Amino acid sequence: MSSSQKRISKELQECMTSPPTGMTITLPSESDLHTWSVKLAGPPGSPYAGGLFTLSVVLPPDYPFKAPQVTFATRIYHPNVTNDSAGAICLGMLKAENWKPASRVRAVLDAVRQLLAEPNPDDPLEARIADEFRGAPREFEKNARSYVARYAQGKK
Amino acid sequence: MASRSQHLDATTSREVVYCHHCEHEWYRDERPNTLECPSCHSEITEIVSPNNDPRNLSDNDSVPDYERHRHHTRDSDDDPDEDDIEQHILHGPGGFFSRRAIYQSPDRQAPNGPRAAPDNADQIFRRFTELIGDLGGPAMVGRSGPDTLFANPPQRVTVQRFSGPGFTAGVSSFTITTGPGRNRPDPSRSPGPGMGPDDPFQRLFGNFIGETGPPLGHDASRSSNQNDGDGNTRQNADFSMALSQLIASLINPHMAHGDAVYSQEALDRIITNLMEANPQSNAPAPASEEAIAKLPKKKLDEEMLGPELKGECTICIDDMKVGDEVVVLPCKHWFHEQCVVLWLKQHNTCPICRAAIDGDAAGRPSGAAPRSQPSSSDVPPPLRRSSVQNFFRNAQAGSSSRQEPLFRRDSNSPPMNSRLMQPTRVRSPSPSRRSAQSDRARDGRGSSGGGPLHWIRDQFRDRRS
Numbered sequence: 001m002s003s004s005q006k007r008i009s010k011e012l013q014e015c016m017t018s019p020p021t022g023m024t025i026t027l028p029s030e031s032d033l034h035t036w037s038v039k040l041a042g043p044p045g046s047p048y049a050g051g052l053f054t055l056s057v058v059l060p061p062d063y064p065f066k067a068p069q070v071t072f073a074t075r076i077y078h079p080n081v082t083n084d085s086a087g088a089i090c091l092g093m094l095k096a097e098n099w100k101p102a103s104r105v106r107a108v109l110d111a112v113r114q115l116l117a118e119p120n121p122d123d124p125l126e127a128r129i130a131d132e133f134r135g136a137p138r139e140f141e142k143n144a145r146s147y148v149a150r151y152a153q154g155k156k
Numbered sequence: 157m158a159s160r161s162q163h164l165d166a167t168t169s170r171e172v173v174y175c176h177h178c179e180h181e182w183y184r185d186e187r188p189n190t191l192e193c194p195s196c197h198s199e200i201t202e203i204v205s206p207n208n209d210p211r212n213l214s215d216n217d218s219v220p221d222y223e224r225h226r227h228h229t230r231d232s233d234d235d236p237d238e239d240d241i242e243q244h245i246l247h248g249p250g251g252f253f254s255r256r257a258i259y260q261s262p263d264r265q266a267p268n269g270p271r272a273a274p275d276n277a278d279q280i281f282r283r284f285t286e287l288i289g290d291l292g293g294p295a296m297v298g299r300s301g302p303d304t305l306f307a308n309p310p311q312r313v314t315v316q317r318f319s320g321p322g323f324t325a326g327v328s329s330f331t332i333t334t335g336p337g338r339n340r341p342d343p344s345r346s347p348g349p350g351m352g353p354d355d356p357f358q359r360l361f362g363n364f365i366g367e368t369g370p371p372l373g374h375d376a377s378r379s380s381n382q383n384d385g386d387g388n389t390r391q392n393a394d395f396s397m398a399l400s401q402l403i404a405s406l407i408n409p410h411m412a413h414g415d416a417v418y419s420q421e422a423l424d425r426i427i428t429n430l431m432e433a434n435p436q437s438n439a440p441a442p443a444s445e446e447a448i449a450k451l452p453k454k455k456l457d458e459e460m461l462g463p464e465l466k467g468e469c470t471i472c473i474d475d476m477k478v479g480d481e482v483v484v485l486p487c488k489h490w491f492h493e494q495c496v497v498l499w500l501k502q503h504n505t506c507p508i509c510r511a512a513i514d515g516d517a518a519g520r521p522s523g524a525a526p527r528s529q530p531s532s533s534d535v536p537p538p539l540r541r542s543s544v545q546n547f548f549r550n551a552q553a554g555s556s557s558r559q560e561p562l563f564r565r566d567s568n569s570p571p572m573n574s575r576l577m578q579p580t581r582v583r584s585p586s587p588s589r590r591s592a593q594s595d596r597a598r599d600g601r602g603s604s605g606g607g608p609l610h611w612i613r614d615q616f617r618d619r620r621s
Contacts (some may be wrong), residue, residue, distance in 0.1 A: 002496075003472050003495070006472060006474075007471070007472050007473050009471070010473050064471060065498060065499055065502055096439045097439040097440070099439075100469070100505070100506075100507050100508065100510055101470065101471045101495075101499055101507040102470040102507050102508040104473075
C-alpha cells in the first residue's frame, strides 16, 4: 500500500467513524479508495435545508500532493457551483495554487457545507445567480428551494 | 403562312392593304374597287401606311422571350432604353437561362457594341469558367461602389445571372458579379499613393480572395521593401490582417486560427485546456535540489512534540514520537523526510503554512512557534508569484464563469496565506475592490473596449482624424 493510499484509508476510516456534520461517506466501489461518495444534508437555516446532495470526491493518485476533485452530482442552484450536470465547485482551497498537503478531505467537505450555508457571490461560477443572490435574495431563495424540491430529495 | 415571311413593301407609292382577320395583304391597286379581303372576304382591312403599319413586321416580338429561344441558343440584344446598360439574355438547352447585364459608365460608349454572344452550351460554360477564374485570380471581385461604377477610367461591371430548372419544382439561379479586375490597380502588389480611404478593404479582399492564409508574410516582406517611414502602409497592413482574421473568425466556428484566437470564449477554452493539461502551472514552483538538501534533519525531541509528546507528520498523518528523524523547514514545521521531499519537488512551500523554504523570505514567519500555525497577519505573500501567475489564476476563475472579465488584475488581492489560514472559506475579495479591478481592466483595453471589431473601429477613427 502506497503512502498515498495509507493516508487515504486513514482519512476514510476517520470520516466513517466520526463523519463530518450532516454527511455520510461511502465508497461506491470497495476496491477503489480514491473515489468517495458523500451525502450532504443541506445546512439548516439555508435554502438548501431539507435537501440531500450527493457529492463526488475523487482523490488523485498523488494525493495529498494534489488536491481532491469535489463535484456536486446533484443539481444545485448556487452561485459557486456550476448550474449543469458537471456540478463544479469554486472552492479556493482546492485550487492548485492554494492546495497544501496538510489539508484533509474532511476540511474540504466542511468547506463545501459552509459554502451552502454562506454562498460567496464575490467569486462566482454562476454570475447570474450571484447577482440574484445579492440583488434579489428572495428570488434566489425561491429558486434554490425549487431546485432542492426538484433534484435534492435523496432519490439520486 | 409563307406570305407572312415576306411582307409587301408599304413604303413605295403603291398602297398596301392588310386584312386583320386572316393577315393577308395585297396591293390596293390590284383590287381598286373594294377593300374586302380577297382571301377571306372579311371587311376588317386597313390600308397600310409607313407611319401606321398594323402588320407585325417583327412578329417574333410578339412571342415571349422564353418561347422564342426555347429551341435554339441565342444572345438577345441589349436594352435600347438604357444605353449604358447592356442586357443579354441567353437560353441554353434544358431550360438553362442566363441574363447578363453590363453596366457601362455613362460617359463612355460601348467600344464594340453588344458583346459577341456564345451560341452553344459549350460557350456558355466556357464563359462561366472564365468568370470563376476571374473570381479566384488576381483580379478582384466587383463591388458596388463609386470606384467600380463611376470611377475614372470608366469601368465595366458585369452582373450575370444563371437560372435553370432546379432539382425540385422551381427554378434555381445564382448571380455572379464580376468587376473590371484587370483594369484596376492591384493593391496587394502596388499600393499606390492615390488610393482612396477604403483601400484597406481592397487589399483585404484582394488578399482574402487571391491568397490563402493570412497576409502576414506578404505584408512583412512589403514593409521591408518599402521605406519604413510610411507608417500608413504599415497601419494598413495591420488593418488588413485584423480584418482577415475577423473573417477567418467568422468562418471558423471555433474562433481560432493557428495561434490566434478571436473571442474571449476561445481564449477561455485554450486556457482551460492548458490548466487541465498542467494543473500545477499556477502553483508555486518546485524547490531546487540544493535547497532541499540543505534542509536540516533532526531527531524529534520533547520541545518539538510539545507537552503531550505526540505528533504526526501532516503529510502521511502517521503518528510520530520522540527520536523519529524529521526534516525541519525554515518555518519550523517538520515532516518525514520522504514525505516533505515529495512535496518540495513540486512546490517550494511549507505543506502547512506555505512559507517559502528558500529565498529572501525563507522561513518567515521566523517567530512562529513550531506546530502552532502562524496567524495570517504575519505570513508574507508567497514568493515567485508573478503577474503571469496572477493572470492565470484569474483566467482560471474566468474560464468557469464567462461573464467575468478575463483580464481582471488581482495584484492587490489579499495575500493568499490569509485565505489559506481559513480553510473553510473560499477566497473573497471585497465587492468594491473587485469592481475597481474590473474597471481597471477595461481601461487597460482602451476606451472603446476590446476585440477585433473595436480595434477596426479605432483604426478607422484614426485614419479619418
